[in-house]
Amino acid sequence: MKLGTLPARQLAPVGSAFSGIDFSAPGKQLGYGHVVHSDNVHDGSVIPVPVAVISSGPGPVALLVAGTHGDEYEGQVLAHELIRELDPERLTGTVIVVPAANSPAVRGAARVSPIDAGNLNRSYPGRADGGPTEQVAALIAGELLPRADFVIDMHSGGSNSTYLPCAFIYRGPDEGLWGAKLRAARLLGLPYVMVVGPMLEPGSLSSAGDLAGIPTISTEISGAGTVDRQALGCLRRGMDALLGGLGILKDDLGAAPVADPQWLGLVPESPVTSSVAGLFEPLVDLGDTVAAGQPVARVHFIDELDRPPRLFTARTDGVVAILRRPTVVSPGSHMLHIARALDPLDP
């Protein structure tokens, strides 16, 4: 079905959580989830959360989420591409795409919602009668997650940081889910796989997936509040391969074999955190291999002209995996994260 043949959407709630979506129908449907909010601007109006469902009928279901944080863009761009280009005839099963999950944050070019300061990735499982961000979490966790056999939450570094392009997977409590996550991370074929502890971020979609027993992985690619063409290309190729490997996309065209990823783990010693206010100067680049004790950053004091900069050293051997973007720091600002190299993990 061509997008142009779709009927115009009605921007009015119809008494369910969604407008324009019938989850039992095959084809391509474009609609939105309802978030209602009453303040000086919205006064009980609907804040639409765009949703697309592309389905050939029965089969596995993938839920693709972007815009969990509004200023992380590669996943959002890819989500729009997929909505336009995925055709039900190319599928065995269903792809549900949420391209702007925290839509007020996306519209406001911000990490969290400008309406209620809600961080969607700390809001799961959400509350249907809560604030706008809690309503989005309830919509995704309550209405979309249970329909899915696999979930991918596409993040980037956002305005404040840049990441090595990686699949970002929670170790989680369940061995079966862990195997499925490892297989998915390999299929995605990004240059790095970052392993983090179980429940690293309570309230995240990954944690909600673990609790619901549905394999859920994230990506973290590039950042700096912009679109990195190379990272977007990696994600585009990887998503084709992932949807093919899940048995949903029949013709995962051009999903060339990828090199084995480099496996990394975030540990408590990973962050290098400023203890002073000033100007952060990195002494290493993203992807550099460093040794514990090696100087990796210094902070210059803005007003104390005769004072040498404060030096900060790595607390672990590893690879520079996350680098802060804004130069001005205060005590407690993470300047970079050093991830430990791991042996390759197999499902």
Ligand SMILES: [Zn+2]
């Ligand atoms: Zn994010």
